[in-house]
Amino acid sequence: MNDAPLATLLFPFERGLVDPPRDEDRVLFLGAPGGLLLPADFAGQLSAVQGFRPDYLALQQAGFAVSPEPQGESYDLALVLLGRHRRENELLLAQALRRTRPGALIAAACAKKDGGGSVRKRMAGLLPLEDHASKHHGVVFWLRRPESLEPGLVAELADGGDAADGFATAAGGFSDDGVDPGSALLVECLPDDLSGRVADFAAGWGYLSVAAAGRASDVKSIDLYEAHHASLEAARRNMAAGAPQMPVRFFWHDLLGEPVDERYDVILMNPPFHRSRAAEPDMGHGMIAAAAKALKPRGRLFLVANRQLPYEESLQKHFAAQGELRRDTVFKVLWARK
Known part of the structure; x- marks a missing residue:
């Protein structure tokens, strides 16, 4: 780390x-x-x-x-x-x-x-x-x-503080100083018809899960997967505060090294692409493959990534249909369906 x-x-x-x-x-x-x-x-x-x-x-x-x-x-x-x-x-x-x-x-x-x-x-x-x-x-x-x-x-x-933008965060975790702009863009692009069982891959401190719980009334449950333990603990606090009625589970999990046993209707993802300072797009490719395995037939994936990362090729490889919802000067929001 x-x-x-x-x-x-x-x-x-x-x-x-x-x-x-x-x-x-x-x-x-x-x-x-x-x-x-x-x-x-x-x-x-x-x-x-x-x-x-x-x-x-x-x-x-x-x-x-x-x-x-x-x-x-x-x-x-x-x-x-x-x-x-x-x-x-x-x-x-x-x-x-x-x-x-x-x-x-x-x-x-x-x-x-x-x-x-x-x-x-x-x-x-x-x-x-x-x-x-x-x-x-x-x-x-x-x-x-x-x-x-x-x-x-x-x-x-x-005394480093543990809150930003109204959320609990985790020192050393992803976006520990507030809401990540890419995640915020993904939330703006999420459709209103999310339903069924939802998973948040590389959930961080749970921003996407809190947003999904408040946006779609037909979401039945949300499972959060995160490799950084302190971030997952912060996600527990954020879900308890921001989505107290939502059935939720938390998995301290290495998505690139441990299989996902559950199956989902929707997966949300802002995949990491850094282990240290160097960009490693293979991490995102691996998480896309893991998401494809964890989705039910006709299940949907929504992800955000930096514009230059070539994730479209992985979406074409693992999904029946895929496309782009939006892009700005830094990020792009992609979707795919099994």
Whole structure:
């Protein structure tokens, strides 16, 4: 989910700048990557935290104890792998402080291109750092959890706000600063005759689902599928507030790696096309294929995408009919029918 180099985080341990954990130590790893490999002398009882479903599944398959949200307290060591989103980074650092014992080591790393230097300076302004280093195109810093935390310090880190445009959002998730313009355009183009069972693929914090629930009286139920756990939790809050009467289910799900067992009359989608900074249109093609499999005969798909993405070829491959509803200077809204 992020680009922060694991090698940067492990550098102070491998160079003997800090001691690796012992067998009896409890270690919390916030933002643990799916391809996690630890040094041979890295002992301890590791609890990995990863809210991005593909990485979570990879960690689980590799045999790590992993959860989508932090659990437990009084850890002896916290490792924190940071990414591009300042608000998410500060929430992770706040969790590290909350869940370690006094005197515990907290080590965090962030890629330089993601603002690693700024994160280090921010933390140094709040708490004394033991040291820091630059290595492998990243910045790593480490500190000891104080015996007592000053009132408001953790709250200051965690106070990133969680609402925009009247909706709950999720730090680090898609469009965490408000309604995405592409999704708004898709909602404008949705027909009034939506009916039956509806699914929202790559639902984010649920904007499309809330809109569909309020727009079409014949919608019987809505299922939301999302790989980013915090976004799905925000979607729960938004559906409870914006569509409390709608039968709804939530699936923490990797649409590109896990099959969809249900079948739907309508699927709505603003498919992601970035894993990091580089555009990867194959993600959208894969989600279109997944939507085609999950639709009933004559079921309909409505999606929005950047104008330059060549999704029409996938729609022609997987659907009996397809077309365009609207486009503006940035986006296009497409439809397809099984």
